Amino acid sequence: MPSLLLCDFGNLAREIERLEAAGARALHLDVMDGRFVPQLTYGPVVCEAVRRASTVPIEVHLMIEDPARTVDHYLDLGADCITVHVEAVDDVRAVLAAIRRRGAFAHLSLNPSTPLSRVEPHLEHCDGVLVMSVEPGFGGQAFLPVALEKISSLSEIRRRRGLSFRIGVDGGISTSTVAAAAKAGAELLVAGSAVIRSGDYQAAIRTLEHLAREAA
Numbered sequence: 408m409p410s411l412l413l414c415d416f417g418n419l420a421r422e423i424e425r426l427e428a429a430g431a432r433a434l435h436l437d438v439m440d441g442r443f444v445p446q447l448t449y450g451p452v453v454c455e456a457v458r459r460a461s462t463v464p465i466e467v468h469l470m471i472e473d474p475a476r477t478v479d480h481y482l483d484l485g486a487d488c489i490t491v492h493v494e495a496v497d498d499v500r501a502v503l504a505a506i507r508r509r510g511a512f513a514h515l516s517l518n519p520s521t522p523l524s525r526v527e528p529h530l531e532h533c534d535g536v537l538v539m540s541v542e543p544g545f546g547g548q549a550f551l552p553v554a555l556e557k558i559s560s561l562s563e564i565r566r567r568r569g570l571s572f573r574i575g576v577d578g579g580i581s582t583s584t585v586a587a588a589a590k591a592g593a594e595l596l597v598a599g600s601a602v603i604r605s606g607d608y609q610a611a612i613r614t615l616e617h618l619a620r621e622a623a
């Protein structure tokens with residue numbers, strides 16, 4: 408699934424149209440507040456514009472402090488999935504429940520340095536776990552292999568505990584890393600620069616999906 412982070416925001420509607428025509432199954436929106444991560448991107452206003460311009464599900468990745476305070480804005484505008492960071496939330500259970508209550512998918516994310524033990528108590532209460540494979544904040548960074556161990560462990564825990572949450576990975580996904588991530592058990596693969604900087608969105612999405620399918 409493509410991340411819009413590096414797209415041409417001066418031509419947002421055109422970018423969305425191109426990504427959908429290229430086969431994007433969903434759009435990943437990176438909301439950054441300049442506090443939880445160094446960069447500041449956009450908030451509900453731009454997410455709503457994307458929602459109106461797109462026909463595929465939108466997934467909002469909240470890299471912000473205290474997301475519980477603003478999660479309703481994203482639910483109101485029709486986000487299909489909201490990801491919050493375990494490091495940024497006090498009452499994880501309550502935020503996940505608030506998202507699910509409104510009919511959206513609730514995903515939990517963790518940074519490369521955050522141990523899996525931080526998300527383990529919440530696996531029954533979320534619809535997905537997004538493993539960060541770069542330090543969140545910027546597109547175009549190199550994939551950190553520590554993510555692979557977390558993905559494999561999550562896959563194993565899910566099997567052992569008979570759970571059904573989805574496993575995602577975000578950061579540094581490219582033709583050289585996608586197979587390892589899919590083989591480890593990642594099902595939701597977020598790709599920013601590998602798609603947006605490719606010049607040919609359709610070829611990039613097809614290649615990544617093909618490599619992931621072969622490896623899974």
Ligand code: DX5
Pocket residue numbers: 410411412413435437468541542543544545546547548577578579580597598599600601
């Ligand atoms: C990073 C964001 C990612 C980013 C991925 O903080 O959460 O979604 O857009 O970009 P690439 O694929 O270039 O690492």
Ligand code: ZN
Pocket residue numbers: 410435436437468577597
């Ligand atoms: Zn993201």
